[in-house]
Amino acid sequence: MKRRLLLLVPLLIFAVLVVFLYRGLSHDPSARDSAKLADRFPAFDLATLDDPDRRLDRSLLEGGDDSEGEVTLVNVWGEWCPVCKKEMPQLQTLADRGVHLVGVDYKDTRDKGNEFLETYGDPFAVSLFDPKGSLGFDLGVYGAPESFIVDGDGVIRYHHTGYITPDDVEQVILPEMAKWR
Amino acid sequence: MAVKRLLGLARPMVWLLLLLLTMTAQAAIDVQSFDDPALAQxxxxxxxxxxxxxxQNESIGASNSPIAGDMRARVAAMLRDGASDAEIEDAMVERFGDYALYDPRFEARTWLLWGLPFGLIVIGGGIVALFVVRRRRTGDDTLSAQERRHLDGLIARHDVRNDEPGRDGEPERAGEPGRDA
Known part of the structure; x- marks a missing residue:
């Protein structure tokens, strides 16, 4: 009898393997763990897109000395990025729902960036101009669009790689924003 | 005989295995130049x-993507600044996560990954040892009475043959009629 049961061992191993591989099938191969969750937003010193003389640093996201900042959605975009154009209506919806948005114009030229906002609308409270992609690099951005939810203390709480779909607005972004408010 | 056949198979196998050693092509797109050849290495x-x-599966040295270029530039800059390999790897993992390393580090999350092959070898060795010990103990090599009688007969016949040495120097042929009885 014991011997008989032993014969089931390969079947058992096979079953475990099937479960393991089946899970892999539904796994998005381009998804990555974000390394920046629970980290402070990286330091930066960048001009704004509309005004080259106005420079901002990360105190923008951390509020004043004694006041708590707002929960912010930081969206990394670029005029060269076709998906970013498709994402703009969703960002506009978020802005209309009272979400505080900061844009990062990533690896772009100032003219093209400004033109983009004129064409597709400007949902951002302010857009940072990051022509060399230095802030993007420190954020671990490897393609646009990417979005980060930053809490009132300037800590990264959520990282969305890729396109925010219309469904994501209600199902992912707004609940995440509410979580950190 | 069987050994000889195995050896005959071994040579094509070696050639096949050698094919596995071919390296992936490395083609850095931008050229980073270093004064020190050790740095270049x-x-x-x-x-x-x-x-x-x-x-999905390309080193930054082989990839054309813009982010790979940025990473190469950062690696080169850090090397020129005298950073150690570990510091550079840390800087990349801090931004892009464990995914940035081909060989994951040994840590709480990865001990299973690194340990499993060795674990399986130990388990497999254990199972083989168990089988060997068991077979020895159950004494599969003891003969039944009938087998014993048969063997005794064979040995006796063998002894008889050896006692009448080299009749006419003719090599003995097994199964020659008249000899068995």
Whole structure:
């Protein structure tokens, strides 16, 4: 009898393997763990897109000395990025729902960036101009669009790689924003 | 005989295995130049060890993607500033996560990954040892009475043959009629 049961061992191993591989099938191969969750937003010193003389640093996201900042959605975009154009209506919806948005114009030229906002609308409270992609690099951005939810203390709480779909607005972004408010 | 046949198979097998040793093509797109050849060598090594986060399976040394270029530039800059390999790897993991390393580090999350092969070898060895010990103990090599009688007969016949040495120097042929009885 014991011997008989032993014969089931390969079947058992096979079953475990099937479960393991089946899970892999539904796994998005381009998804990555974000390394920046629970980290402070990286330091930066960048001009704004509309005004080259106005420079901002990360105190923008951390509020004043004694006041708590707002929960912010930081969206990394670029005029060269076709998906970013498709994402703009969703960002506009978020802005209309009272979400505080900061844009990062990533690896772009100032003219093209400004033109983009004129064409597709400007949902951002302010857009940072990051022509060399230095802030993007420190954020671990490897393609646009990417979005980060930053809490009132300037800590990264959520990282969305890729396109925010219309469904994501209600199902992912707004609940995440509410979580950190 | 069987050994000879196995050896005959071994040579094509070796050639087949050698095919597995072919290296993936390395083609850095931009040229990073270093005054110190040792730095250039470390740059090459790091470019092969770091994985492009945008790609499914390409090192930053082999990838065309913009982020791989940025990473190569950062690696080169850090090397020129005198950073150690570990510091450079840390800087990349901090931004792009464990995915950036082809060889994951040994840590709480990865001990199973690194340990499983050794674990399986130990388990497999244990199972083989168990079988060997068991077979010895159950004494599969003891003969039944009938087998014993048969063997005794064979031995006796063998002894008889050896007692009448080299009749006419003719080599003995097994199964020659008249000899058995």
């Amino acid at each position: 470390r740059f090459e090594a790091l470019s092969g060890r770091l994985r492009c986060p945008k790609c």
